[in-house]
Amino acid sequence: MSASSPNPKNTQRERLEAREHSILKAATEVFTAMGVDGTTMAEIARRAHIAEGTLYLYHKTKQDLLAVVVQNFWAELTQGAIEAVEVNAPVIEQLEQLATYHLTALIQQFDMVGLTYRARLRHGEPEYQLPKIREYVRIFDQIIERGIDRKELSSELPLWQCRDVLYGALEHSARTLLLREIPFDASVVEQLLVMFQPYRIDHTPKEQADPIETSTLRRLENIEAQLAILLGEKGSI
Amino acid sequence: MSASSPNPKNTQRERLEAREHSILKAATEVFTAMGVDGTTMAEIARRAHIAEGTLYLYHKTKQDLLAVVVQNFWAELTQGAIEAVEVNAPVIEQLEQLATYHLTALIQQFDMVGLTYRARLRHGEPEYQLPKIREYVRIFDQIIERGIDRKELSSELPLWQCRDVLYGALEHSARTLLLREIPFDASVVEQLLVMFQPYRIDHTPKEQADPIETSTLRRLENIEAQLAILLGEKGSI
Amino acid sequence: MSASSPNPKNTQRERLEAREHSILKAATEVFTAMGVDGTTMAEIARRAHIAEGTLYLYHKTKQDLLAVVVQNFWAELTQGAIEAVEVNAPVIEQLEQLATYHLTALIQQFDMVGLTYRARLRHGEPEYQLPKIREYVRIFDQIIERGIDRKELSSELPLWQCRDVLYGALEHSARTLLLREIPFDASVVEQLLVMFQPYRIDHTPKEQADPIETSTLRRLENIEAQLAILLGEKGSI
Amino acid sequence: MSASSPNPKNTQRERLEAREHSILKAATEVFTAMGVDGTTMAEIARRAHIAEGTLYLYHKTKQDLLAVVVQNFWAELTQGAIEAVEVNAPVIEQLEQLATYHLTALIQQFDMVGLTYRARLRHGEPEYQLPKIREYVRIFDQIIERGIDRKELSSELPLWQCRDVLYGALEHSARTLLLREIPFDASVVEQLLVMFQPYRIDHTPKEQADPIETSTLRRLENIEAQLAILLGEKGSI
DNA sequence: GATGAATGAGTATTCATTCAT
DNA sequence: TATGAATGAATACTCATTCAT
Numbered sequence: 001m002s003a004s005s006p007n008p009k010n011t012q013r014e015r016l017e018a019r020e021h022s023i024l025k026a027a028t029e030v031f032t033a034m035g036v037d038g039t040t041m042a043e044i045a046r047r048a049h050i051a052e053g054t055l056y057l058y059h060k061t062k063q064d065l066l067a068v069v070v071q072n073f074w075a076e077l078t079q080g081a082i083e084a085v086e087v088n089a090p091v092i093e094q095l096e097q098l099a100t101y102h103l104t105a106l107i108q109q110f111d112m113v114g115l116t117y118r119a120r121l122r123h124g125e126p127e128y129q130l131p132k133i134r135e136y137v138r139i140f141d142q143i144i145e146r147g148i149d150r151k152e153l154s155s156e157l158p159l160w161q162c163r164d165v166l167y168g169a170l171e172h173s174a175r176t177l178l179l180r181e182i183p184f185d186a187s188v189v190e191q192l193l194v195m196f197q198p199y200r201i202d203h204t205p206k207e208q209a210d211p212i213e214t215s216t217l218r219r220l221e222n223i224e225a226q227l228a229i230l231l232g233e234k235g236s237i
Numbered sequence: 238m239s240a241s242s243p244n245p246k247n248t249q250r251e252r253l254e255a256r257e258h259s260i261l262k263a264a265t266e267v268f269t270a271m272g273v274d275g276t277t278m279a280e281i282a283r284r285a286h287i288a289e290g291t292l293y294l295y296h297k298t299k300q301d302l303l304a305v306v307v308q309n310f311w312a313e314l315t316q317g318a319i320e321a322v323e324v325n326a327p328v329i330e331q332l333e334q335l336a337t338y339h340l341t342a343l344i345q346q347f348d349m350v351g352l353t354y355r356a357r358l359r360h361g362e363p364e365y366q367l368p369k370i371r372e373y374v375r376i377f378d379q380i381i382e383r384g385i386d387r388k389e390l391s392s393e394l395p396l397w398q399c400r401d402v403l404y405g406a407l408e409h410s411a412r413t414l415l416l417r418e419i420p421f422d423a424s425v426v427e428q429l430l431v432m433f434q435p436y437r438i439d440h441t442p443k444e445q446a447d448p449i450e451t452s453t454l455r456r457l458e459n460i461e462a463q464l465a466i467l468l469g470e471k472g473s474i
Numbered sequence: 475m476s477a478s479s480p481n482p483k484n485t486q487r488e489r490l491e492a493r494e495h496s497i498l499k500a501a502t503e504v505f506t507a508m509g510v511d512g513t514t515m516a517e518i519a520r521r522a523h524i525a526e527g528t529l530y531l532y533h534k535t536k537q538d539l540l541a542v543v544v545q546n547f548w549a550e551l552t553q554g555a556i557e558a559v560e561v562n563a564p565v566i567e568q569l570e571q572l573a574t575y576h577l578t579a580l581i582q583q584f585d586m587v588g589l590t591y592r593a594r595l596r597h598g599e600p601e602y603q604l605p606k607i608r609e610y611v612r613i614f615d616q617i618i619e620r621g622i623d624r625k626e627l628s629s630e631l632p633l634w635q636c637r638d639v640l641y642g643a644l645e646h647s648a649r650t651l652l653l654r655e656i657p658f659d660a661s662v663v664e665q666l667l668v669m670f671q672p673y674r675i676d677h678t679p680k681e682q683a684d685p686i687e688t689s690t691l692r693r694l695e696n697i698e699a700q701l702a703i704l705l706g707e708k709g710s711i
Numbered sequence: 712m713s714a715s716s717p718n719p720k721n722t723q724r725e726r727l728e729a730r731e732h733s734i735l736k737a738a739t740e741v742f743t744a745m746g747v748d749g750t751t752m753a754e755i756a757r758r759a760h761i762a763e764g765t766l767y768l769y770h771k772t773k774q775d776l777l778a779v780v781v782q783n784f785w786a787e788l789t790q791g792a793i794e795a796v797e798v799n800a801p802v803i804e805q806l807e808q809l810a811t812y813h814l815t816a817l818i819q820q821f822d823m824v825g826l827t828y829r830a831r832l833r834h835g836e837p838e839y840q841l842p843k844i845r846e847y848v849r850i851f852d853q854i855i856e857r858g859i860d861r862k863e864l865s866s867e868l869p870l871w872q873c874r875d876v877l878y879g880a881l882e883h884s885a886r887t888l889l890l891r892e893i894p895f896d897a898s899v900v901e902q903l904l905v906m907f908q909p910y911r912i913d914h915t916p917k918e919q920a921d922p923i924e925t926s927t928l929r930r931l932e933n934i935e936a937q938l939a940i941l942l943g944e945k946g947s948i
Numbered sequence: 949g950a951t952g953a954a955t956g957a958g959t960a961t962t963c964a965t966t967c968a969t
Numbered sequence: 970t971a972t973g974a975a976t977g978a979a980t981a982c983t984c985a986t987t988c989a990t
């Protein structure tokens with residue numbers, strides 16, 4: 001690297017990255033606008049200002065390209081969610097922030113949801129989990145964990161049941177809000193937060209839980225842990 | 238056809254209906270097994286034991302046939318839901334029955350959910366509502382209305398917000414339960430019913446169930462269910 | 475079947491057969507003229523006056539079509555060979571007739587030899603024998619068998635060694651004769667027939683023809699043939 | 712390479728030759744294993760450990776590379792044949808040695824025969840002769856010439872007819888022997904050698920050929936020579 | 949109504965070849 | 970010379986839909 005050129009090697013790499021980016025941009029536009037079947041590799045290439053063959057240097061298959069587009073969406077969503085949540089706020093507020101962000105984002109880019117389902121299909125395997133979705137989902141889990149750590153939430157909270165309810169409800173609500181052409185509705189989020197009420201821990205001192213009951217809980221936890229091992233933790237998101 | 242036949246004119250009509258039925262059956266099988274893109278009109282015709290051209294006497298396009306298949310599914314789902322709900326039970330129980338039925342049915346025929354989304358797409362129109370789905374959704378509304386009539390629920394209850402949460406959560410839960418190969422999980426339904434608590438009008442004041450205790454019981458039930466799976470009763474609900 | 479139409483059912487069948495025939499004709503022309511790789515399904519369809527898709531109703535694959543074209547060639551060759559051989563002539567003459575016919579036919583349609591090799595390739599199997607070739611080859615065997623039956627040939631004759639020598643030599647000779655633009659050369663056939671001398675059972679002892687004398691005559695005949703070419707009768711055999 | 716190296720300039724040339732050699736080796740392997748169509752320049756480059764573009768510095772097109780590969784094969788075959796033939800043995804034995812060598816070699820590397828035919832095709836030109844094959848074929852001619860010189864063979868022997876029969880028969884025999892999974896069969900060679908019997912000159916004294924006949928022969932030879940000129944010696948191998 | 953042969957538009961993918969570094 | 974990223978032409982095959990019997 002000579003002094004006259006601060007990053008000469010990058011010239012090439014940067015070009016490649018710029019291309020990769022323009023391909024992704026073009027693909028996202030076309031997939032979103034035309035749907036998976038309506039999308040042509042030729043059209044993506046045209047919009048990315050490259051030759052059709054070049055597309056295949058970056059993505060082996062139309063399906064692969066779709067998967068990358070979708071992954072990309074969830075990665076950006078993750079980034080946005082991280083920024084939307086104030087870590088120091090009460091967890092119940094954090095949940096509200098996450099839910100609000102999720103609902104808003106889905107409403108704005110609902111096409112990506114359809115693409116996500118199409119991207120999951122994989123050689124007859126029933127479902128192919130996109131890794132980036134898992135990362136996104138982790139944000140919810142982290143908030144709950146934080147809440148339990150801070151004694152704001154009961155450790156009894158059934159994690160994935162709540163998670164499924166939250167995301168499922170928000171996704172579906174986004175769909176119908178779009179249908180009704182309503183840009184956003186906070187009451188949906190409110191409804192959902194009710195779900196967490198039973199697990200909120202009031203810090204005003206109250207009676208200690210029954211010690212016998214407590215020991216029962218501990219035994220239950222042991223059993224559950226052992227079951228999880230037996231079941232191989234199959235299919236957990 | 239003998240003269241003794243009570244409805245000779247039906248012979249012809251019956252034939253048509255039988256054909257229509259076999260087409261629908263074949264189409265449902267193929268769409269479900271092969272996906273929309275993997276399905277060919279030729280294969281449907283073969284399974285229905287009719288000529289390819291005949292298909293088009295009954296359904297103008299592949300899309301239309303898909304739509305009818307999907308409509309049919311929701312119509313049958315509606316029928317099942319009506320039978321699953323005991324009109325005279327407390328509405329909160331009716332909601333539980335509906336939710337349980339819905340979750341169970343989706344888990345068993347989740348492929349139809351994917352088909353439903355594909356059937357909605359309509360030549361660039363953003364969404365094409367399938368009428369039969371509306372009928373299905375009405376069942377929920379009717380229960381709520383019944384509850385308000387009977388003074389069991391507050392008229393403040395935000396109807397469609399709750400509806401979206403309920404259906405969205407159940408659909409998504411069905412998806413992930415399938416993924417985890419769990420045949421059914423009642424706790425999802427229970428979580429959702431909490432949502433209606435604020436709108437319950439309790440006539441006989443009674444103690445609020447301890448949420449922790451409740452959840453403990455639920456967890457016990459889940460453990461039993463999972464043990465059942467391990468013991469080879471997989472697939473039974 | 476009404477009397478007014480002698481074969482009404484055939485109308486349809488005949489159409490199909492006519493199509494099949496025109497496809498084969500077109501395919502043969504194009505494959506022969508352009509080579510396997512130079513041949514396009516579109517071009518074949520065009521020449522056969524049918525749609526491209528129709529081609530696939532008759533032949534599942536380009537390879538399959540090629541195979542049929544080649545089979546067809548050998549079937550016709552077989553027919554011609556049967557007609558060219560006089561069953562009642564001395565077997566040595568029959569062999570000459572067969573060899574002459576074979577050489578002549580190959581010279582006229584040598585492209586088919588190349589196609590034959592290309593048609594043999596089959597999914598990585600080293601060689602895929604085309605059944606019609608076997609039938610063709612049987613003609614040689616039958617003559618030999620006939621000769622042994624009639625005591626004109628010794629049963630010591632090594633059947634397939636001689637067969638390979640005969641066909642291999644004729645094919646290669648056809649190739650080089652074409653290269654030299656010589657329409658036919660009887661001396662090749664004569665050379666080959668020498669091979670059968672040791673196995674001839676001569677019933678009427680007679681003088682062995684002087685090989686030199688014979689070859690002199692043959693050369694004279696060739697000269698005449700070549701002069702004929704020079705005089706513009708090129709192409710006639 | 713240090714200055715003590717006796718030919719420092721060769722370092723560079725040697726590198727080039729090593730590359731050329733590794734390209735040829737790689738190309739031969741891939742063409743042989745995958746067939747012409749199954750072979751990609753990329754794969755050849757990979758096996759030769761060079762960049763794709765570099766291939767084109769050594770060989771202008773894929774066809775050219777194929778031609779070189781084939782030429783190379785025939786050059787090596789020529790070398791082997793020269794070594795296989797004992798110049799001092801009786802010519803009939805030399806012919807046997809050549810035939811045996813040829814048959815053996817073809818059986819071992821029969822893929823090259825197919826490649827040879829594919830290499831001949833040249834942009835619509837009917838045939839494109841590979842020079843190295845001519846050199847190989849010359850070996851046969853040399854043996855015959857030697858035989859005539861040594862008075863072991865008659866000068867009447869029709870050179871190229873015999874040549875075609877020999878090579879054609881051997882090639883075809885190799886093909887079918889492979890098919891029958893027979894590694895080698897000497898009887899094929901034996902069969903072929905019978906062909907030369909009529910032209911063998913017995914050194915036991917016998918009657919002088921008819922002088923008139925002789926002069927006739929001489930006149931014939933003159934005519935043939937003149938005809939050859941007229942025909943332009945076109946296409947002779 | 950029923951048939952099924954015919955249609956032909958539509959496209960992902962490959963790969964020999966080029967050319968800017 | 971060497972590289973390997975970029976090119977883009979080229980094509981077999983599918984399948985929803987039509988229409989002559």
